[in-house]
Amino acid sequence: MLSTVVFWIAAVLAVAGAIGVVTLRNPVHTALSLVLTMLSLGVLFLLLHAEFLAVVEVLVYAGAVMVLFLFVVTLLMAGVKPPREEHHLRLAYQTLIAGLFGLILFVLVLHSLVGAGWVGTLAGPQGGSFGTIASFGTALFTRYLLPFELTAVVLLVAVIGVVVLGREQE
Amino acid sequence: MLTVILIIVKGLITAVLLLAAFGVMTWLERKVLARFQFRPGPNRLGPAGVMQFVADGLKLVFKEEIIPTAADRAIYLLAPFISLTAAIVAFAVIPWGPPLHIFGRTVPMEIGGPDIGILFIFAITALGVYGIILGGWASSNKYSLLGGLRSTAQIISYELAMGLAVTGVLLLAGSTDLNTIIARQYHLWYIVPEILGFIIYVITMVAETNRTPFDLPEAENELVAGYHTEYTGLKWAMYMMAEYINMITVSGLATTLFLGGWHGPWLPPELWFLIKVAAFMYFFIWLRATLPRLRYDRLMAFGWKVLLPVALLNTLATAVWVAVAR
Numbered sequence: 001m002l003s004t005v006v007f008w009i010a011a012v013l014a015v016a017g018a019i020g021v022v023t024l025r026n027p028v029h030t031a032l033s034l035v036l037t038m039l040s041l042g043v044l045f046l047l048l049h050a051e052f053l054a055v056v057e058v059l060v061y062a063g064a065v066m067v068l069f070l071f072v073v074t075l076l077m078a079g080v081k082p083p084r085e086e087h088h089l090r091l092a093y094q095t096l097i098a099g100l101f102g103l104i105l106f107v108l109v110l111h112s113l114v115g116a117g118w119v120g121t122l123a124g125p126q127g128g129s130f131g132t133i134a135s136f137g138t139a140l141f142t143r144y145l146l147p148f149e150l151t152a153v154v155l156l157v158a159v160i161g162v163v164v165l166g167r168e169q170e
Numbered sequence: 171m172l173t174v175i176l177i178i179v180k181g182l183i184t185a186v187l188l189l190a191a192f193g194v195m196t197w198l199e200r201k202v203l204a205r206f207q208f209r210p211g212p213n214r215l216g217p218a219g220v221m222q223f224v225a226d227g228l229k230l231v232f233k234e235e236i237i238p239t240a241a242d243r244a245i246y247l248l249a250p251f252i253s254l255t256a257a258i259v260a261f262a263v264i265p266w267g268p269p270l271h272i273f274g275r276t277v278p279m280e281i282g283g284p285d286i287g288i289l290f291i292f293a294i295t296a297l298g299v300y301g302i303i304l305g306g307w308a309s310s311n312k313y314s315l316l317g318g319l320r321s322t323a324q325i326i327s328y329e330l331a332m333g334l335a336v337t338g339v340l341l342l343a344g345s346t347d348l349n350t351i352i353a354r355q356y357h358l359w360y361i362v363p364e365i366l367g368f369i370i371y372v373i374t375m376v377a378e379t380n381r382t383p384f385d386l387p388e389a390e391n392e393l394v395a396g397y398h399t400e401y402t403g404l405k406w407a408m409y410m411m412a413e414y415i416n417m418i419t420v421s422g423l424a425t426t427l428f429l430g431g432w433h434g435p436w437l438p439p440e441l442w443f444l445i446k447v448a449a450f451m452y453f454f455i456w457l458r459a460t461l462p463r464l465r466y467d468r469l470m471a472f473g474w475k476v477l478l479p480v481a482l483l484n485t486l487a488t489a490v491w492v493a494v495a496r
Contacts, residue, residue: 002174026242028242028245028304028307029245032245032304035300039297051285051286052286052289055286055289055290055293056289058293058294058296058297059289059292059293059296062293062296062297063292063293063296063297063299064296064326064329067296067299067300067303067322067326068326070300070303070304070307070322071303071319071322071323074303074306074307074315074318074319075319077307132285133285133286133289133346
């Protein structure tokens with residue numbers, strides 16, 4: 001009962017946040033909408049007993065990535081006014097096309113979910129070690145070791161790239 | 171249903187206790203600072219001026235609310251709430267005593283005890299940054315904005331070293347559950363094998379709570395009061411509450427991870443927890459009375475070039491030790 005209530009609150013907030021990201025005008029407001037969506041997703045993960053994933057969603061995405069987004073946005077936005085209406089009108093065409101593609105994507109995702117029989121079940125795999133930090137770690141360092149390490153290398157390359165590119169300016 | 175009611179009651183009690191602790195802390199800090207500086211400090215209201223924080227609170231409640239005309243109203247009003255809420259919620263998983271046995275039920279002292287307790291604290295405190303950066307931005311004041319940006323950069327940088335310092339303890343305990351970590355320290359506090367981790371944690375915990383010598387976000391000689399320059403009355407008080415409650419939370423976490431939590435001889439465990447946390451709080455005040463503020467570039471360089479590598483090495487050494495011991 002309680003989990004159904006929590007699910008609906010989190011689900012509505014997640015969608016509301018997502019809509020806010022594409023409709024709000026002020027970059028800081030859109031960034032905050034995205035944070036709202038991420039927090040709601042975290043709650044949804046908790047409902048599915050994926051505790052570790054829920055905390056990582058909040059810690060990494062809401063707590064670190066979006067803070068950096070806001071950092072850049074507030075830094076660059078200082079004294080800049082949000083885009084005016086005429087600018088918006090020029091993009092009216094795009095809104096329509098984007099909406100159309102969004103709808104197609106939504107139908108496709110829904111179709112594949114219904115096909116897989118995942119619609120209508122709220123409870124995730126219950127009990128056992130599912131979603132715990134131990135099972136997550138074991139999977140990461142045994143079955144998915146190679147992809148995990150490769151991702152780490154890619155990230156390292158990106159970090160070094162940023163340092164090198166940043167240096168050349170001086 | 172009883173579980174839900176119990177959680178709500180425990181949540182209320184914890185929140186009220188934390189806010190009361192904030193009140194007492196403001197008085198204590200002024201008193202102790204005064205002793206450091208050879209002056210009496212507040213001494214008008216009540217014995218030794220102990221009622222001073224009530225007077226301060228009343229003053230702030232009745233103060234005129236001023237919202238800057240250029241401010242982003244909604245976010246300006248929201249920001250202090252984010253800071254305070256994050257500060258109070260983060261404390262929820264810290265066990266401040268052994269489980270109670272009443273009416274045939276076992277009631278843990280913490281509000282919720284997920285086995286990812288420690289990650290929960292990090293996740294929630296990470297959200298507290300929003301209060302600072304948004305408050306700084308929404309005020310439409312360059313000093314506020316700079317204070318907010320500084321704070322964000324500082325907290326993100328020091329969070330890494332803090333997380334790595336804690337990793338050593340997690341490796342030794344083999345668990346992320348705070349109760350298990352406390353239980354494993356029954357014979358030996360983790361401050362002994364993890365002394366390096368403890369030192370790193372203490373440095374980063376001062377930086378994370380924006381306290382002297384790392385209080386760059388509110389450096390008054392260059393940024394007025396930083397991110398809360400434009401805040402008055404209760405909203406300003408909420409930022410202060412968030413800062414002090416964050417201090418209590420990081421102290422509680424330090425106690426739990428390195429000083430054996432509520433374990434201790436003779437005295438009741440809750441009192442032991444209080445004593446250990448109080449020692450950290452005194453340390454915070456002591457630092458404020460003793461050390462000058464760091465320069466901002468040195469602060470960042472120290473975080474990235476000293477703390478982070480040392481914390482990484484410490485984690486590596488602990489991991490090797492744990493692997494060999496097994």
